[in-house]
Amino acid sequence: MAATKVLVVDDSLTMRALISGALERIPNVEVVGLADGAEEARALVERLRPDVMTLDVEMPGISGLQYLAELMEVRPMPVIMFSTRTAAGAQDTVEALRLGAIECFPKPKVAVPAELEKIIAKLGRCIKAAKGATLRKAASPASHAILPQIEWNGRVLAIGGDAASTKTIFDLLGSFPANCPPTIVVQHLNEDVAAAMVGKLDMKVAARVVMAEDGMAIEQGSIYYAPPGEAHLVVDGSVPPRLRLLSRDPVAGARPSISVLFASLARSVGADTVGLRLNEGDDGTSGLDAMATSDGYCIKPNPAGGFELSKKTMTQAIIEPELARMVLKLCSR
Incomplete structure (x- = not known):
């Protein structure tokens, strides 16, 4: 079975090394590239054609959410987000999932390998399950036409x-x-x-x-x-x-x-x-x-x-x- 190719996107050099190191320990997962932001990620997506991307929510310049929205519009692919554990982070997580991210993991408070040990098994399952997933473009939360009122039958x-x-x-x-x-x-x-x-x-x-x-x-x-x-x-x-x-x-x-x-x-x-x-x-x-x-x-x-x-x-x-x-x-x- 061909390895699942993953692109890691995070503005922190330390976090890129931490996440890629953890991913490389998962059988049949290959980290094919590292990007420090959306601009570098755009080029690597086209050149490397990864199966899955991990993406930091909180990045300077073009944020992770902005890039996720762009990605789902022009080239939908499975994306796993990393976000903070704060209340604002929870709101960002919901928005990321609404846009089409398949999962969102808490970003380690301390950038040490032991922090990722808590999620590595679930992260591996998500990555392998995501490979080959069929995705569609996200709609605006305000764009749905509300259907007519119903005459409820009790179900x-x-x-x-x-x-x-x-x-x-x-x-x-x-x-x-x-x-x-x-x-x-x-x-x-x-x-x-x-x-x-x-x-x-x-x-x-x-x-x-x-x-x-x-x-x-x-x-x-x-x-x-x-x-x-x-x-x-x-x-x-x-x-x-x-x-x-x-x-x-x-x-x-x-x-x-x-x-x-x-x-x-x-x-x-x-x-x-x-x-x-x-x-x-x-x-x-x-x-x-x-x-x-x-x-x-x-x-x-x-x-x-x-x-x-x-x-x-x-x-x-x-x-x-x-x-x-x-x-x-x-x-x-």
Whole structure:
């Protein structure tokens, strides 16, 4: 198998050496170039044709976010961002993910190899998974046409994703009307980034976006985000259904777990569910299977591109630009 070629972009000589040294220790990963900023990176991208780029958010001159936006417009490619751990850094992380970055890692506070040991395994998995990924241009957060209001049929929408799903989530929820179906989201993000994500979505989309709390009744026109940390988010069988936070062990390495949320909806709501899985990986598979068993609608990524809708023996391909329209159709009379 050919090695995954990586270009490292950071204005700090020390950080370039630190990141490239860590990457070179990952099997089948080759650092093909180092750039100190956007101008040098432009030339190296054309000459070296890397599979993946690591990019510093906070660079002088053309910032990492500015260059990422440019890159996704002219030559989309998998980009992994490095950012600070500050509140401003969390906001930058959300913007980077919205623009199309596949992951964003905290920049080490101290430029020593031991600091990168904490993330090296996950970084390696991200780089290898990113190779050959099909990417599309990012849209402006204000550019989505809001679809017409719906006559809700009672179905509940559950969405599962990871950091790389951020752009799709902005596109999808940005198209929802203010009276969208009750929507519950489990997205694998760290705590500060999740809070920033909820805040930005609530400002940008027509519906209300909140961090889920134990005992909340799910309502039309609201989007509930699972809080990261120590609990799984589930839906109980009360009338109306309510959100519950359960302190349980991680499932498929995740807490909160996509599968746990999906399975709880299969039990409590049954066929009146639409499960939308945006990411690949272990978390989400068993939950989507539970929804299928309860005759719910299941949507997952299609290896050929876009998504695949299934219910019982029926399957239908969905191109990504039509995803929001199809989801709202399933939740409308």
